[in-house]
Amino acid sequence: xxxxxxxxxxxxxxxxxxxxxxxxxxxxxxxxxxxxxxxxxxxxxxxxxxxxxxxxxxxxxxxxxxxxxxxxxxxxxxxxxxxxxxxxxxxxxxxxxxxxxxxxxxxxxxxxxxxxxxxxxxxxxxxxxxxxxxxxxxxxxxxxxxxxxxxxxxxxxxxxxxxxxxxxxxxxxxxxxxxxxxxxxxxxxxxxxxxxxxxxxxxxxxxxxxxxxxxxxxxxxxxxxxxxxxxxxxxxxxxxxxxxxxxxxxxxxxxxxxxxxxxxxxxxxxxxxxxxxxxxxxxxxxxxxxxxxxxxxxxxxxxxxxxxxxxxxxxxxxxxxxxxxxxxxxxxxxxxxxxxxxxxxxxxxxxxxxxxxxxxxxxxxxxxxxxxxxxxxxxxxxxxxxxxxxxxxxxxxxxxxxxxxxxxxxxxxxxxxxxxxxxxxxxxxxxxxxxxxxxxxxxxxxxxxxxxxxxxxxxxxxxxxxxxxxxxxxxxxxxxxxxxxxxxxxxxxxxxxxxxxxxxxxxxxxxxxxxxxxxxxxxxxxxxxxxxxxxxxxxxxxxxxxxxxxxxxxxxxxxxxxxxxxxxxxxxxxxxxxxxxxxxxxxxxxxxxx
Amino acid sequence: xxxxxxxxxxxxxxxxxxxxxxxxxxxxxxxxxxxxxxxxxxxxxxxxxxxxxxxxxxxxxxxxxxxxxxxxxxxxxxxxxxxxxxxxxxxxxxxxxxxxxxxxxxxxxxxxxxxxxxxxxxxxxxxxxxxxxxxxxxxxxxxxx
Numbered sequence: 001x002x003x004x005x006x007x008x009x010x011x012x013x014x015x016x017x018x019x020x021x022x023x024x025x026x027x028x029x030x031x032x033x034x035x036x037x038x039x040x041x042x043x044x045x046x047x048x049x050x051x052x053x054x055x056x057x058x059x060x061x062x063x064x065x066x067x068x069x070x071x072x073x074x075x076x077x078x079x080x081x082x083x084x085x086x087x088x089x090x091x092x093x094x095x096x097x098x099x100x101x102x103x104x105x106x107x108x109x110x111x112x113x114x115x116x117x118x119x120x121x122x123x124x125x126x127x128x129x130x131x132x133x134x135x136x137x138x139x140x141x142x143x144x145x146x147x148x149x150x151x152x153x154x155x156x157x158x159x160x161x162x163x164x165x166x167x168x169x170x171x172x173x174x175x176x177x178x179x180x181x182x183x184x185x186x187x188x189x190x191x192x193x194x195x196x197x198x199x200x201x202x203x204x205x206x207x208x209x210x211x212x213x214x215x216x217x218x219x220x221x222x223x224x225x226x227x228x229x230x231x232x233x234x235x236x237x238x239x240x241x242x243x244x245x246x247x248x249x250x251x252x253x254x255x256x257x258x259x260x261x262x263x264x265x266x267x268x269x270x271x272x273x274x275x276x277x278x279x280x281x282x283x284x285x286x287x288x289x290x291x292x293x294x295x296x297x298x299x300x301x302x303x304x305x306x307x308x309x310x311x312x313x314x315x316x317x318x319x320x321x322x323x324x325x326x327x328x329x330x331x332x333x334x335x336x337x338x339x340x341x342x343x344x345x346x347x348x349x350x351x352x353x354x355x356x357x358x359x360x361x362x363x364x365x366x367x368x369x370x371x372x373x374x375x376x377x378x379x380x381x382x383x384x385x386x387x388x389x390x391x392x393x394x395x396x397x398x399x400x401x402x403x404x405x406x407x408x409x410x411x412x413x414x415x416x417x418x419x420x421x422x423x424x425x426x427x428x429x430x431x432x433x434x435x436x437x438x439x440x441x442x443x444x445x446x447x448x449x450x451x452x453x454x455x456x457x458x459x460x461x462x463x464x465x466x467x468x469x470x471x472x473x474x475x476x477x478x479x480x481x482x483x484x485x486x487x488x489x490x491x492x493x494x495x496x497x498x499x500x501x502x503x504x505x506x507x508x509x510x511x512x513x514x515x516x517x518x519x520x521x522x523x524x525x526x527x528x529x530x531x532x533x534x535x536x537x538x539x540x541x542x543x544x545x546x547x548x549x550x551x552x553x554x555x556x557x558x559x560x561x562x563x564x565x566x567x568x569x570x571x572x573x574x575x576x577x578x579x580x581x582x583x584x585x586x587x588x589x590x591x592x593x594x
Numbered sequence: 595x596x597x598x599x600x601x602x603x604x605x606x607x608x609x610x611x612x613x614x615x616x617x618x619x620x621x622x623x624x625x626x627x628x629x630x631x632x633x634x635x636x637x638x639x640x641x642x643x644x645x646x647x648x649x650x651x652x653x654x655x656x657x658x659x660x661x662x663x664x665x666x667x668x669x670x671x672x673x674x675x676x677x678x679x680x681x682x683x684x685x686x687x688x689x690x691x692x693x694x695x696x697x698x699x700x701x702x703x704x705x706x707x708x709x710x711x712x713x714x715x716x717x718x719x720x721x722x723x724x725x726x727x728x729x730x731x732x733x734x735x736x737x738x739x
Contacts, residue, residue, distance in 0.1 A: 069625065070634045100621070104635045148648065158621075158644025159636055181649060208710075210628050210635025220629060227622075231729050287649050288620035293729035295618035299650055317650035 003519050004030050006211045007066060007108040010042070013122065013129055015198050016056060016114030020129040022107075029108055034065025035497035036091060037535045038109055039080040040542065043089060046111060049546050053084035053190075054172060054197035056115035063109040065497040068099045068291075070213070071223060071514055072230045073502035075099055075289040078494060082546075083189040084197070085174040085356075085411055086430040089543045090189035091451040095289030095499060096181030101161040104207030112200070121164075121202035123154055126209070134201035138170060142349040143179050146202060156206035163203040166351020167398045169196035173409040175356035175432070179348070183287065183297050183319040187353045188453060189431065214519035222517040226505060231293050235504035239296040243286075244322035245275030252330070254467060256438045256460075256565040259330045260384055261362035262426050262558050265437045265565065269335030273325050282337060284317060292499060302341045318345050326435030327358025332365065333384030343387045346394045357397070359432035360412045361390050367421045377404035377419075423557035428452050429548070437559070439463030439566030440473055444577040445483050447553045450539045455500050457487040467565050476576035483577070484536075484584065491535035492528050533588070540585050550578050606680030607735040608660035609641075609720045617653040617732045619643055623724035630723060640707055640718040658683050658705040658718035660738060666717070669700035675717075681738045683720045691715070 008029040013020045025038070032038045042061045051057040060081050067074035077098040083090035102110060105124055112122075119134035140146050143166040150162050161180050168176035169192030176192025177185045186192075195201070213219045230236055238246045248270050251257040255265035271277060275298075284301035288294065299319045306312045318341045328347065329340050347354050365382040367373045375381060379401065380392040400406050407414050412432055416425030426432060428446040434454040436442050441459040449456030462482055466473065474482065489508070490500065498506055506514075508525040515522055522528055560571050627639040636642075641657040660683040667675040667684055674690035675697060677683075693713040698706040707716040725733045 072622070100636075104637075144648075151648070158642055183649065208636050210633040210637030213632055213634060216629075216632035219632075223629070227727060285650065285652065286618050288618040290619075290621045291625060292620050293622055295620065295730070 003066070003211070003214055006106070007034060007103075009107050010109045010111060011107045011124065011129070013110070013112045014114045015112065015116045015120075015200065018116075018131045022127075025108070032535065033492070033495035033531070034068070034108055035063050035078045035495040036080070036491055036539070037495035037531070038065075039063040039078050039091075040535060040539045042109060042111055043080045044538075044542060046113060047082055049542075051082055053082040053087060053194065056113070056198070058082045058194055058197070060112040060191070060194055060198070061109060062098075062102060063497070064099050064103045065108075065495050066518055066520065067496040067498055067514065068103040070219075070518060071291075071498070072227050073292050073294070073499045073505070074497065075291045076497050076499050077102060078497055079178075079186045079191055081189075081191055081194050084172070084193045085190040088429075088546050088548050089450065089539065090191075091539075092186040092188050092191055093455075093494070093497075093500075094178070094180055094184045094186045095292070096161060096184035097159070097290045098161040098163065098180050098184070098205070099497065100290035101159065101205040101207035104159065104209045105205055106207070106209055110205075112198070112203075115197065116199040119199045119201050121150070121204065122200065124203070124205040125156070126206070134199075137201045139167065142166070143351045144182060144349065147179075147182055150202055150204055154204045154206070156204075156208065159208040160204055160206040163205075164351075165192040165195045165201060166349065168351040169193055170201075171398055171400065171409065172196050173352060173397060174411050175353040176351055177353045179351055183299065184289065185353070188355065189451065190353070192351055192353075213517070215517055219517040222514050226510065226514065227293065229505050230502065233505065236294050236502070239294050239501050242275030242279055243296045243298040243320075245278055245298060245320060245325055247322045248274040248325055248330075249276070251436070254438075254464070254565040255563065256436055256464070257330050258326055258435050258437050260333045261331060261359075261366050261424055262437060262556075262562060264562060267330035267333075270330065272335040273329045273337060273340055278320060278337060282341065287319075289499070294501065296501065300341055302338065302345070316341075316345060318348070320344060323434055324354045324358075327355045328361075328390075331358050331362045331435065332387075332390060334387055334390075335385060336387065339385075339387030343390050343394070346391045350394060350398050352394065352397065355434055356411065356432040357394065359426050360397075360408060360415065361393060363412050363415055363421065363425050364393060364408070366424050367415070367419060370421065372420045373404065377402065426556050426558060428555075429550075429553050434460075436460035436463075437562070437564045439466070439564045440569045440573050440577075441466075441479055441483060442564075443555055443559060443569055444479065444574045445487075447550050447555075447574070447578050448483065448581040449487065450536075450543060455490075457483045457490065458503075459483050459486075462486075463564070463566055473566060473573070476573060476580060479573075480577045480580035480584070484581070488532040488536040489529060490532075491539070492532040495531075495535060537585065537588050541589055544585065550582060551575075553578070606678065606682035606738045607720060607722070608682050608738050609657055609718055609722060609724070610659075610734050610736045611655050611657070612732060612734045614655055614732060615652060616730045617643065617655055618730055619645065619649060619653045620729065622727045622729065623655075623733060626724045626727040630721075637711065638709065638716060640716045641724055642704075642707060655732060656704050658720070659703065660720060665700040665702070666697035666706055666715075669696040671696060678720075684717055685719075686715055686717055688712075688714055
């Protein structure tokens with residue numbers, strides 16, 4: 001079987017009829033590589049533009065690509081679905097063992113449609129799909145326990161992924177996540193709620209297969225070359241040592257670490273929650289996704305005494321990353337490492353997206369202090385640094401004991417709309433942002449990026465490079481071009497699919513060579529870049545056709561008032577980039593039609 | 595033929611787990627082992643990595659430990675398994691092997707893997723290729739004593 005043909009199998013699962021079938025989609029995989037390229041096409045085929053994100057007409061699409069398990073750091077799965085948070089095309093990536101399991105179960109993509117009338121979990125084991133009752137798992141307090149139960153209930157230790165949702169997903173909290181292998185997440189845009197709406201509690205995929213490569217000698221050489229760079233290059237060092245948490249201090253120093261609901265970019269206690277201090281005091285273990293030598297997953301051990309009995313302790317293992325240290329740390333004024341870890345644990349237990357939750361907690365605190373809401377609504381006394389209060393609020397977002405919490409489960413945009421304080425409700429198109437108050441390019445990228453993620457184009461890094469080089473902000477046209485080119489190239493990387501932390505390793509020439517090692521016949525880097533632009537365009541056109549109007553997205557006033565690492569942001573400049581985006585997508589799409 | 599990672603290979607050596615606590619669970623050893631057969635994946639791997647009951651508890655690395663008196667060899671009803679020279683593991687004669695699976699059952703640590711496609715066992719040959727792809731110093735070669 002040829003390499004592409006092996007990758008081209010798509011597993012379709014219908015939860016309404018409890019059936020499944022496999023189709024060979026070589027048409028898609030030969031034109032669009034895999035990952036986001038193929039997932040975008042499947043989205044177009046499966047999800048009507050007027051579909052209700054929480055209705056059975058929404059679909060969950062997972063895709064891997066030609067590099068999945070074939071090369072180092074080919075460790076990620078792309079998920080696309082219609083977001084219940086903002087109602088548009090959504091994309092979220094995760095690692096763990098998910099990509100290995102899908103690919104080695106023999107699939108390039110999995111499409112899950114329809115909805116079950118009662119809770120179930122799926123087991124995909126090679127050619128079989130089992131529909132199993134999840135009545136007992138539904139409502140279980142912790143996502144960790146769900147994982148433990150499913151580890152015992154299924155086979156395939158070491159070669160399986162266990163994706164599950166928490167109560168947040170069951171209760172349709174619009175920013176619920178899907179957790180895989182306890183510490184990795186399809187975090188953003190509410191995939192957990194889509195699972196919940198389909199009564200899909202968990203998805204276990206067992207993949208222990210393998211497949212031949214067409215040019216073994218060339219393949220082995222390229223593999224070794226990439227592996228050597230990955231393990232020896234300084235590019236990967238930061239993820240390796242302190243993990244993404246290494247960013248806390250440098251970002252705070254340049255004034256880009258969102259603090260107390262983005263009211264400042266410097267956190268005076270940054271050091272306390274820094275990667276350095278966490279490593280020194282609580283880091284217990286480092287873990288890797290399948291196929292990644294870096295092991296950026298940093299797991300902390302939290303040892304707590306029980307108050308009621310002497311010498312009686314519990315130890316909990318909690319993973320941390322930069323985004324959590326910002327959203328549940330600096331942005332809430334939390335400097336206690338122990339408190340921060342406890343808050344992270346509560347968020348993980350419930351299966352909430354940490355970034356969205358943090359931004360919402362920050363808005364609640366400010367709105368509470370300003371008197372827009374009171375203890376009657378919040379049922380707690382939120383204040384910066386008071387993690388015990390935040391933990392209460394987190395559990396209430398799931399319980400939804402009153403009207404206020406029903407709104408809180410819809411996201412910060414809805415809270416601002418209903419209770420006021422929109423100027424400090426930090427969101428872009430209803431999505432709470434990642435933690436980089438770096439400058440105008442980042443802000444613009446959140447409006448025009450397909451998934452409103454810092455990883456769409458890495459504009460947070462462009463801002464930082466400008467700062468470092470002492471250069472002024474580029475002209476509007478040039479600013480847009482930088483974002484557009486980078487996001488287009490990342491479509492290639494996300495189709496292959498590699499972890500974006502390895503983007504520095506997978507330079508265009510390396511990608512071309514690695515593809516050749518697998519028998520792909522791309523003639524030039526330009527041909528690849530052209531493909532990236534086409535994927536970019538397809539993806540953005542879907543979103544625009546669903547009614548997304550980037551010109552209507554308002555930058556929260558707070559972000560224009562508080563100076564970024566590059567100084568105050570000019571709203572007109574950001575608007576200019578958005579206009580440039582709209583024009584470009586329109587013009588390019590005309591060309592595409594010809 | 596594969597070259598021993600140590601470059602020597604004059605005295606018989608066996609693959610050892612130097613320190614399982616250094617394992618981060620990346621499974622690159624499994625991928626390396628499968629690459630011997632020009633394959634991507636886990637199907638042909640003679641080494642297996644899984645969590646010790648959740649990744650927070652660390653990992654278990656399962657591979658043949660070159661027993662002095664191998665139970666797999668004794669369990670084989672057709673004499674398809676023989677001991678290597680100097681005791682560095684065993685060799686499977688696939689022409690003789692009938693795929694009964696007794697060897698797999700005989701191995702208490704589960705180091706006799708199974709190739710579902712050919713329905714035959716896969717046992718580590720102690721070649722040491724995986725060591726070159728273990729980024730965290732878990733694996734090593736040791737002289738058989």
